[in-house]
Amino acid sequence: MRRRIIGALAGVTTTLFLAGCATNAPQDTWQPKGPNAQKIDNLQKPVFAVAGIIGVIVTVAIIVAVIKFRDKGQPIPHQSHGNPALEITLTIIPALILTVVGVFTFRTVFDLAKTSDTEMIINVTGQQWWWEYDYPVQNEFGITQPIITSGQLVIPAGTKVLLRQTSRDVIHSYWIPALNGKRDAVPGRVHLNRIEADKPGIYAGQCTEFCGLSHANMRMEAVALSKEDFAKWVANQLKPYTPPAENTLAKEGETVFMNQCIRCHQVNGMKRADGTPVIAAPDENVVSGAAPNLSHLMTRNTFAGATFDLLNKSCREDVWNADSESFGAKYLTGVTEDCLNQSDLRGWLRNAPAMKPMYANPALLASTGGKYRGMPNLGLTESDIEKLVAYLLTLK
């Protein structure tokens, strides 16, 4: 009878707990979408159940004691100093439970650390406050030249991807809860983190090691595409630069870009009028020494550390809510002019630090040798912004 009551209580508690949860929380740790996260889930669910049951037993025991032994005028109890046999039993039982948990933990830890069957490698580098993804040459995936992107990590679904993580400044932590647990990105070290998505789709994440002022605005998204779609994505990333047509607003935007943005942001293949390549110099201007590479910017859905959407609300929802069949095609459409989130992009170009705090105090730039942490307010005119937006839309 008592056992049944405890069981019922545990059931009610679990139901209440689950009913009290959000549905479709993008970073839910209990919704694994790949084998690594699944292994963690398989381990943690029973542990939660056991912990919950023990919690209920202890609570019930205390409630019973509190009610049953309340002072009702009974005589002063016998001054018993304990019961070593009971004591030892109640020490051994939890020790045994934990031993079982320990065995499974041990296995899972080593299982998750396995990297020998990796199929694909991506170098992931954190810096204040965005992530860079660098795909080394891997001919079997059609990656014949290195690809550098940021904001969204694009991977083929059903493929064991090894992230080689590091950082250019402070410690960050890479976390896509649906795919795997966290792994810190530490400057001077390369940490391995294996992820794999079962199905095409988009999986949200967030930097989880406190990394300074805009830690809250350092997000990431992993985009899994079917193998065919991934090949298309790679092919597009490797497509050479096409300058905007002469006498267009976009062409004027390219000039603004070359005067302003190029100090930090690279667009691969961009050339000056005299044919010399345009090379960005973020190392001279930014503390971390890097700024997002903006080649093919409009194939990504987000910008500024995945904090803001490049897609407007309805287009974004269309992509996020797509089923795994239609997701790939929708994602590969990229950002068209109709779908562009004009207000956020223009706001960013107008005054980036107002949208995302980036350096605590500009007066203290002296301590960094004049280098910025994040994008400064460039003081662009409205017409410059107009031109730049037109130009950025050509980066497909």
Added chain:
Amino acid sequence: MAIIERPSTTQEVVAPATPSSSLGALKRPVATTGWKSWLFTVDHKKLGIMYSAAALFFFIVGGLEAVLIRLQLAAPNGKVLNADLYNQMFTMHATTMVFLFVMPMAAGLANYFIPLQIGARDVAFPRINAFSFWAFLFGGLFLNMSWFLGGAADGGWFMYAPNSGPIYSPSHGIDFWILGLQITGIASLAGAVNLITTVLNMRAPGMKLMRMPIFTWMQLVVQFLLLFAVPVITVALFLLSFQRNFDATFFDVAAGADPLLWQHLFWIFGHPEVYILILPSFGVISEVIPVFSRKPLFGYPFVVFSGAAIGFVGWGVWAHHMFASGLGPVSVAVFSIATMAIAVPTGVKVVNWTMTLWGGKLEFTAAMKFAVGLIVLFTIGGLSGVTHSVAPSDTQQTDTYYIVAHFHYVLFGGAIFGLFSGFYYWWPKVFGKMLNEKLGSWNFWMMVIGMNMTFGPMHILGLQGQPRRMYQWTEARAGEGFFNLGFWNAFASVGSLVLTTGVLLFLINIVITARNGKVAPLDPWNARSLEWMTTNPPKEHNFDSIPTVSHLDEFFHRKYQEDANGQMVQVKTAEQVMKELEDNADAHIHMPSPSYWPIVLAAGLPVITFGLIYSIPIGIVGGIIVLFGAYGWSIEPGTAPDDDFDPPTTTKDVVHVG
């Protein structure tokens, strides 16, 4: 002041003024009343009160910081604080609660009650005790001064390198933080040495270690933890200090450093620190529960040894704070198992408290309510702790609100509930007046409800993916449905206001009690241990005669004995027990004399640290103050010369302390 002759409770003793012809650079302070008597006191009881009062002040400061944090997070894209201020706020909230509230509050209780519980008249080194208090207070104030001098520390209380370096945190906040903690660290170390010596050397005759009250036992374990843990953080802080102020490169990756060095140093200190915070409260409720259950602590030796075991194993689990740091599977697996192992002695304590209740004659005073509350809330926190001892799960949970929920159940539901239990239990002892029990009950229930409303939903927030230390959260990641993360964030914020109300009720209770509280009877709780075998508040010399101890729970066994049928019956009242002590009062009791030097020496420390931040010459001035203090201290005898004191004919009658 120094010598009390023929003490008795029937007639107030007027201590003769200390002779003015004293050795040393300054004449001795002689005030026995007024603010001077507090400033220059070396009395462990006055210092205990000052420790606790200062800690309570910092509790209010840290609490207001917490409320601001919850207001900011009540709604998406909060605008109450900006990112910079928010980062300072959570850094200082944790720092304040850990270093400036729970630690010194526990130190205050230790100061006040360890000598009383072991039947001593003061601690082993009374002047060092005074110095510890002043160093803690000045360190804490120095730390908080950063709010007004360009911003507080903004790196999180864990202050991970390289984010804590001069490039990433250019304000002086972290410098104030480092140096403030160095000063409070000196206080903790001096206090630890003092209390260890006191416990090991100054117990009343017959009080073997295994007859020692459990609160003293737990505090002894804590002092050993402090003794070994504080030096580690001191070293780490030195490294960081040199990195920030003198261009050292201990954590500079470009110079070949490994930032994980800081994490290891910090957590080798930081994990024992967790037990430093919780064990005193375990001690408190292990006193309170037996008293209000009218039976001895179940399995006293198990509780003692599990406390000591926690103290040992606590050193082998630090890397469980670093499961996501990239230590490699072998380290992760080993620390994971070690962490599970520490759950066993912790579970032993919960079992023992529950078994103490079982079969008792329970009286639910406010102190008892907080104690029972601790068992349940701490158990929840302990079990959520077990779920992330499982390293793979922890990689999902670490740095999310699940962890925030976990350690608030452990530290608020555990450490703070234990302290509150202690407040209600010992208030009559310290101030001679009873805290209002009815208000105490309201205090308890508001705090229980508020604490569960605030921290309970954080389990859900964390498991559904809300990370910690973010100054804003966004609806885009909050999920759908009525109970989405937005709902629980708002709910937790409302809860924090309920919790605040609970704490306010306590402050109101203090005021009401001070104004017209009921005068405490001699033995208001029918207590069991030695601290109750003296007046409320205790006389300056604590005990008229040092009791000889023959039992664990000595006081109880003097009052109660088994009759022929094995029933416990009262054989003496508390007053009768007291009378016996009075009748055998020691002829001469020699108490340590007050001194200017502890506060002078401590006052030099923040001047030095100011100098390190702003200008070395100021630091030199501070150094001179410290040297002057040390000089004066070293040539001043611990006790005033006995000019007006007839030398005793035998040493038997005289008790020298300090």
